[in-house]
Amino acid sequence: MKLLKADSLRRNLILTFIWLWVASALGATLVAFWLAGRSAQIAFDRILKDDALALMTQIHWDKNTPVFSGDTHTADYLIFDSFSPSRFTVITEDGKKLVGNATLELPPNADTQKPDIPLFFDSNTSIGNLRVVAIKLQDKQSSAYAWVIVGESQAKRDQISKELAAAIFLPAIGLAVLIVPLLFAGIRYGLAPAKAINDAVSKRGINDLSPIPLSQVPDELTGLISHINDLLRRLEDAVAHERRFISDAAHQLRTPLAGIKLLVDDLLRTNQANPKSPPDLEVLTELSLASSRVTQLVKQLLTLARSEGVNTIEKNEFTLGFLISELLKNWGPIFKKKGKDLHVSAYLNSFKDFKINSNLTLLIEILDNIIDNALNYGGDTVELHANIQHSRIILQVLDSGSDVLQEDVEKMLTPFWRGLDSTNQGVGLGLPIAQKTCLLLGGVLSIQVQPQVKGTQVTVDLPV
Amino acid sequence: MRVLVVEDDSALRLGLKRTLLAEGWQVDTVDNGELALGATAVQDYDIAVLDLSLPKIDGLRVLKEWRDKGLKHAVLILTARDELQDRILGLNSGGDDYLTKPFEASELIARVRAIVRRRTGSMTQVLELGDVSFNTDSRELFCNEQRIMVSPREATLLELLMGSSGKAVPKSRIVSAMSSWDTNFTPNSVEIYILKLRRKLANTRVCILTVRGTGYVIEASE
Numbered sequence A: 001m002k003l004l005k006a007d008s009l010r011r012n013l014i015l016t017f018i019w020l021w022v023a024s025a026l027g028a029t030l031v032a033f034w035l036a037g038r039s040a041q042i043a044f045d046r047i048l049k050d051d052a053l054a055l056m057t058q059i060h061w062d063k064n065t066p067v068f069s070g071d072t073h074t075a076d077y078l079i080f081d082s083f084s085p086s087r088f089t090v091i092t093e094d095g096k097k098l099v100g101n102a103t104l105e106l107p108p109n110a111d112t113q114k115p116d117i118p119l120f121f122d123s124n125t126s127i128g129n130l131r132v133v134a135i136k137l138q139d140k141q142s143s144a145y146a147w148v149i150v151g152e153s154q155a156k157r158d159q160i161s162k163e164l165a166a167a168i169f170l171p172a173i174g175l176a177v178l179i180v181p182l183l184f185a186g187i188r189y190g191l192a193p194a195k196a197i198n199d200a201v202s203k204r205g206i207n208d209l210s211p212i213p214l215s216q217v218p219d220e221l222t223g224l225i226s227h228i229n230d231l232l233r234r235l236e237d238a239v240a241h242e243r244r245f246i247s248d249a250a251h252q253l254r255t256p257l258a259g260i261k262l263l264v265d266d267l268l269r270t271n272q273a274n275p276k277s278p279p280d281l282e283v284l285t286e287l288s289l290a291s292s293r294v295t296q297l298v299k300q301l302l303t304l305a306r307s308e309g310v311n312t313i314e315k316n317e318f319t320l321g322f323l324i325s326e327l328l329k330n331w332g333p334i335f336k337k338k339g340k341d342l343h344v345s346a347y348l349n350s351f352k353d354f355k356i357n358s359n360l361t362l363l364i365e366i367l368d369n370i371i372d373n374a375l376n377y378g379g380d381t382v383e384l385h386a387n388i389q390h391s392r393i394i395l396q397v398l399d400s401g402s403d404v405l406q407e408d409v410e411k412m413l414t415p416f417w418r419g420l421d422s423t424n425q426g427v428g429l430g431l432p433i434a435q436k437t438c439l440l441l442g443g444v445l446s447i448q449v450q451p452q453v454k455g456t457q458v459t460v461d462l463p464v
Numbered sequence B: 001m002r003v004l005v006v007e008d009d010s011a012l013r014l015g016l017k018r019t020l021l022a023e024g025w026q027v028d029t030v031d032n033g034e035l036a037l038g039a040t041a042v043q044d045y046d047i048a049v050l051d052l053s054l055p056k057i058d059g060l061r062v063l064k065e066w067r068d069k070g071l072k073h074a075v076l077i078l079t080a081r082d083e084l085q086d087r088i089l090g091l092n093s094g095g096d097d098y099l100t101k102p103f104e105a106s107e108l109i110a111r112v113r114a115i116v117r118r119r120t121g122s123m124t125q126v127l128e129l130g131d132v133s134f135n136t137d138s139r140e141l142f143c144n145e146q147r148i149m150v151s152p153r154e155a156t157l158l159e160l161l162m163g164s165s166g167k168a169v170p171k172s173r174i175v176s177a178m179s180s181w182d183t184n185f186t187p188n189s190v191e192i193y194i195l196k197l198r199r200k201l202a203n204t205r206v207c208i209l210t211v212r213g214t215g216y217v218i219e220a221s222e
Helices: A009-056 A072-078 A108-112 A155-202 A219-273 A281-308 A320-337 A360-377 A430-440 B010-021 B033-042 B059-068 B084-092 B105-120 B152-163 B171-177 B187-200
Strands: A059-062 A065-068 A087-092 A097-100 A119-125 A128-138 A145-153 A316-319 A341-344 A355-358 A381-389 A392-399 A444-449 A456-463 B002-006 B026-030 B047-051 B074-079 B097-100 B126-129 B132-135 B140-143 B146-148 B206-211 B215-220
Touching (some): A009 A128, A009 A145, A009 A155, A065 A087, A065 A097, A145 A155, A219 B010, A219 B105, A281 A430, A281 B010, A316 A320, A320 A355, A320 A360, A320 A381, A360 A381, A360 A392, A360 A430, A430 A456, B010 B105, B026 B033, B033 B059, B047 B105, B059 B074, B059 B084, B074 B084, B074 B105, B084 B097, B097 B105, B126 B215, B132 B152, B152 B187, B171 B215, B187 B206
Parallel strands (some): A341 A381, B002 B047, B047 B074, B074 B097
Antiparallel strands (some): A059 A065, A087 A097, A087 A145, A128 A145, A316 A355, A381 A392, A392 A456, A444 A456, B132 B140, B140 B146, B206 B215
16 A cells, blocks of 8 residues: 555654554553542442441440341331342341341451441352442440441442443544544645655756755755755766866867868878878878877776776785886886986985885876876976875975966866966876875875975875 | 968867868968967968967967957867857857867868858859859869869969959968968969969950059959
8 A cells, every 4th residue: 555655754653653542542541441430439339338327327235235226128228229229237246137138248357347447348149249348336335346238239330330431432442433534634734745845856857956945844854955955066066077077078089089080081082182192191190199199088087987986995015116116117218208307316215115005006007197297297307205204105296397376286186177388288187187096095195386496296195 | 361270289280281271271370379379460361260278378368369459360269169158258259150179171161161251241152253253162163164173272363363353462462372381482473373374264255464563453354
């Protein structure tokens, strides 16, 4: 049933309310029934006692001997009951029956009973279960006494119990039948604002990330909706960032692709015009360079995309010296070819045996991107420096390039930003990749411009 | 026609240059905004093909400076961004048309021609004079309905003369339109191409006259 679907708030509310209502209604009804029954018992006992007292008024003492003034009929008249005939007997202390219409026994503990104090007890007799009261009547001059014992059938009390049960339980059952639909309606009404929000949200388009209006939201849901709105805002920011990134990536790919297309068309055109002449070397060289740039760009885009979804990084142990030798092996020839110098500081060299517990491949990728950036945008010298602090290693790449403005430092970590003065063929992904990879290793990448000296310093602070 | 290509991507720059050269236009190329402003300071261009993402000075600023300085050459904006906002911004800054990368060479040529036609006020691609007609798009010359082959430079010269509708075209303008930084086109070379065209138009009622001290004019005799 849809209404009672598992995990439904309405189902939980209805079941909770029903259980609570059933338990409390049952408890209240039982208590009411018990209290009403007890009140009825007390009232009947009082009437029974009054009957006994009425009989006692007919007893007087003659020389320490009790005498009943009337006869059995008089006594019957005194304690007349239209529902069921009362039973009574008056006996002396030695058990002699003075008057009575039945033989009623005293309970075993009757001897200790004080005079004039009614003793109530139930008695199972040959004429049925009786409720009995016995009052000891003592002569004031002597210690002689007599017992007035009056009993009445339990049937009367059973009857009143049934009537009380009917009077209490039947309305309760009726109320129970009535309250369930009222409960359903009440909960439906109470949950209507939540349902309205649910409907409004479900009708939204898949791209609608605007905040949910809080004007119609009940207080209990305001916090939840505010959190959802906060999530929506962050999601919208993330989506906008992704769109911008994809747009930038497409922009970066379109330019070399446009060049490749025009050059290939040119080759085809010249070949058609003059099939025997060899293709133009300048065109072929440019095509090769453009293809390399596109390949590099795609590779970098994939690296960046892959770094987004990685949660765990496998770590291994290597020395700082090994890391530096790998970098020099890769970059030494490139720097030489460009007539530039990649210099390792003496201080770093003194820590060659320092052990690093990290991911060698990713760390090399970080430093490759930073060094590549320094090679392309920096001056003639790039210096590698390191500092060891507690359980961290701080690697620095310093270049002697042109001055970077302080306001451009943050932009340098924005994908595809290259700076207006850039004339090389980079796409502006190196440092963003290095930064993301650094985060994967639990480190921090920062850029410092050095006002006192020319150049830029990129710092990688990593746990080891 | 002399074209300035401003594009920082070397492959696209070369592709643009070769595509435009193949149409018989003279092409100069620069790879940043600073050089683009420098080029237009020393040379008049009929049209500039301008990328927006440029080093040194970005394309929109270059365009604005051109217009602020009163330079009226046509501008075809090239960019990889195809959002409406970018297009509007480019056109509002003084661009004549907008081409999104990547594009077909034929579309580039068609747009350049369309811009030039709009600029010169010519609504047709066919220039007619007497019994001579010249299609500026296909670069085809018809004399008495007979097709005559012309080289790209002859076509450029013919378009320049026929497009001026009876007015004399200064020799310096012809030199400029048929030169680029890569080719040294001298006033003497103009005379050679004038001679070639006169030969091809010999059997028609159209002739190219020398206006002494000025240049040349093309006219049809009765």
